[in-house]
Amino acid sequence: MDSDTVVSLPEAIERYVEDGATVALEGFSHLIPFAAGHEIIRQGISGLTFCRLTPDLLSDMMIAADCVDRLVCSFFASGSAGSLYEVRRRIESADPRPLEVEEYSHHAMTLRYHAGAARLPFAPIGSFVGSDIPGINPDIRSVVDPYSGKKTYVVPPLNPDVTIIHAQRADRHGNVQIWGITGTQQEAAYAAKHVIVTVEEIVDEEIVRSDPNRTLIPAHAVDAVCEVPTGAHPSYVQGSYDRDNAFYREWTPISKDPARLQEWLDTHIRGTRDHAEYLQTIGADRLLSLRVDPRPSGTVDYGRRASLNEGTVK
Amino acid sequence: MDSDTVVSLPEAIERYVEDGATVALEGFSHLIPFAAGHEIIRQGISGLTFCRLTPDLLSDMMIAADCVDRLVCSFFASGSAGSLYEVRRRIESADPRPLEVEEYSHHAMTLRYHAGAARLPFAPIGSFVGSDIPGINPDIRSVVDPYSGKKTYVVPPLNPDVTIIHAQRADRHGNVQIWGITGTQQEAAYAAKHVIVTVEEIVDEEIVRSDPNRTLIPAHAVDAVCEVPTGAHPSYVQGSYDRDNAFYREWTPISKDPARLQEWLDTHIRGTRDHAEYLQTIGADRLLSLRVDPRPSGTVDYGRRASLNEGTVK
């Protein structure tokens, strides 16, 4: 909140992400907070419980960097890149170490954040009747519906120590605005003790306040805002840059070969000081090719009380 | 959906609102669907179960017109106008007839719509422990939380036969866009079997599609869209016209006197053919005085895949 809300990404990670913490990094294909995940790798943070509906390349990287002991998620693959080989090695052959997994469906994960955000003891869900998932996840339980007398499955709240998201913009107070796919970011943020938001741009508060419905996460829920341009690469930011699809495809052979994967981490993450240096290793030409052409929204009118009317208030 | 989604308000009410139906008219101070409520009065529909967080003047009118047998709500007053005297006469002295009341808190009503929208058997709520409200409302029940072993109150789903809301705009398919206070409209709409939306303006679909995040209720959830300018009077529409505060204040003496109230209904509602005629009884000068000055939102950029990039998709 306020004065010290705007900090550098390294400082925010240092301040809020401790070894062994439960950390959610959310963004459904869109606005994945890669820069923040990379900074966690750089700082050598370990023992994390990593929460994310679709662990994706980001988890492959963070797990390979040995930041993560436990995954809480609902989908173990990347839409375009296919399998996540580091994740598979860990799960299929405990290579180089086992990985604990707590798994749900997308709706169940969304409801866990929802229950966490609303300080509910549990959230009912219509899924899972007859599925083997409750059998391998003792945290999915059931209650008797007092109206029908029948049972429904329920999931427990998920309250990360820290939730990290990426957004198009925020003001210096921490009012965060997102457009395009908004995923589960609002719930994941409200569920957390602390919230770090990386943004493409910190904007004047007048810009935020010209469109209050665009604010997905109000300042009272945000601890740190970090300006990190292109902070979602290789994922995308609606209206700013497109997904680096080639990167996702290139990941498969890297991910398949543990030595190449460590080398990639050395070159691009552990060998760079910050996200700006990471972007240099990716190359300006490549980033430039991801630029999108403009397609502006229209404006809407919020109105202002007419001076005519003001005198008649009483 | 589609071709026949755009209809006149009288036709929409005739098609979807039957005697004895459960009907929700939502809008929290903002965008109250007065024109639709008035049309229900004109058509002499009766025996309704009327759902609305804050019944407000609209319920005073509809109850006085004998449309309503039962109220499901959480607040029985108008912020500016104070008591609703028709409602009070009914409840305090069954004058001229009793009125059934099922009452909740705002959060509980919101959760009832939420549970109805999500086809959940119930929704847990943190309120009511120690309150007398569960004692007078047997539909507020409790379940044992399987994680803590303690009880929590729950509320049942609310699934209106019809939900009616007012909005700034929609396209002809029924994609509804709202800005300003959005209240519980999304949940109330998804909870209903049928949804009628009155709008200030039916706009070209390109306008809606220039800003898809602004769509609060997608077309698949909407049965009828009716263009009814100034359809929220005497409440307000953000960016279009302000609340007619004088009207709210004038309501108190009208509401206090059953004869005056019936006279008001005769003159303004039952004696008018439609909303346009109602507005004539209110007067152009008065409506003009409610106009607001412009305060436009900014635009945001949704982007368009650069031609440069398109060739590289595969």
Next chain:
Amino acid sequence: MSTTSAKEFTETELIVCAAAKMLARSRTVFAGVGLPTLAVDLAHRTVNPDIQLIYESGVAGAHPESMAEGIADSVVVSGAEAVVNMHALFGYVLQGGNVDVGFLGAAQVDRYGSLNTTVIGDWDSPKVRLPGSGGAADIMANAGEVFVILRRHDPAALPAELDFTTSASPVRAAEHPDFIQPPGFGVSTVITPLGILRRRERLGELELTEVHPGVTVEQVQEATGWDLAVAEDVQQTQAPTAEAVRLLRDEIDTVRLYLR
């Protein structure tokens, strides 16, 4: 800011200034319009520039250009920092634990700070039907603490037994130990035309801590429907400063919408 007291001030100004002083360390306040809004506005201009007002209509961080006539007035939306829907507002913002102070009104308050806003008489055959809970039962359970401003102080408004408990204090909630207990402290402060009552413990009762200028402890006790506890060190309520009164009259409520 001037610290000399105002020579003349109304009862309303005294109450608003007392409430504003208590908001010095609150981050977020959930309030209706009227006196609570004036108190928050005054606190913002004096003791707490970072205070954020949240309305149950879903507006957070309002910056109204003119005096709002309601918690959902168009002027609290234009230029606000955020508008969220009521599901998020009541679920995530309030029940989620992001409201430090909730302001509530009431027809009746009991010794533990339970509130009645539902009915005078029986619910089934009411003498007077009141507005009901609205968000009050939700705010009581979930706000960090609750401030109550009463427009009257007599045994009917502060009775030994409420006609109906709309919003239960933690003391009443604790009578249901099989339920998950609400996280809120309940009512911490009741400001009345006679003085200020406070609860110091989550399961404690209200005690008189301040009497307004010209009011005696005995007068307050007589006007209360139960045997009102009195703090050892009852103070006289501090008179508003001249600057606070000036702000209220000349900058905050220039049209005298609530300052009556």
Next chain:
Amino acid sequence: MSTTSAKEFTETELIVCAAAKMLARSRTVFAGVGLPTLAVDLAHRTVNPDIQLIYESGVAGAHPESMAEGIADSVVVSGAEAVVNMHALFGYVLQGGNVDVGFLGAAQVDRYGSLNTTVIGDWDSPKVRLPGSGGAADIMANAGEVFVILRRHDPAALPAELDFTTSASPVRAAEHPDFIQPPGFGVSTVITPLGILRRRERLGELELTEVHPGVTVEQVQEATGWDLAVAEDVQQTQAPTAEAVRLLRDEIDTVRLYLR
């Protein structure tokens, strides 16, 4: 639209055209990218102009200007009719009953249309770790009906017993009668490289209703891990029309992203 059959078409084109035909009366379809998207696009251009595609990313009524490479591609957002958050998408749109048809893929399908997308082998010590549920378990429970497109048809993909039931058919759900039963019909249709299997009753089993050109009923039965029921009137799958193939190649997937 031409009704002459195409002389040449690929297996993928056959499958996509068969799926498109079955979407003639569906209002809303919940689909991932790939073949389901092609089928919906083709249905939209031929038999069902009002069909609406919903993505689990929250996008409803997408109008992409170029071929989407994923259900959350920026091109499905720009110009879409609506984007809602995932809480609303999974809660109100899907679980709320607004999806007529859900498309799912699977590593394994059993005779009642339960699906495995979690693991080959034991969950505790997997041979192959698969992607898991994602939204599949939610779609199975709540979509009006489910279409499955399989890329292979052999006893490993259609086994007598699943290694793991990720998304349960109503038949399996019914083994838990103490639970509220899921509202969905479950899998109505499985389209494989050999033919089309359908379930006609909510608690019934899959039966072979169509074989692709050049495939015999016996071949399909041999390639299935259980004793596959065969409809009395098994048909040959209708060959794609020339126009449908033209649309697929020249207008829908011009870059051959999914038409392999």
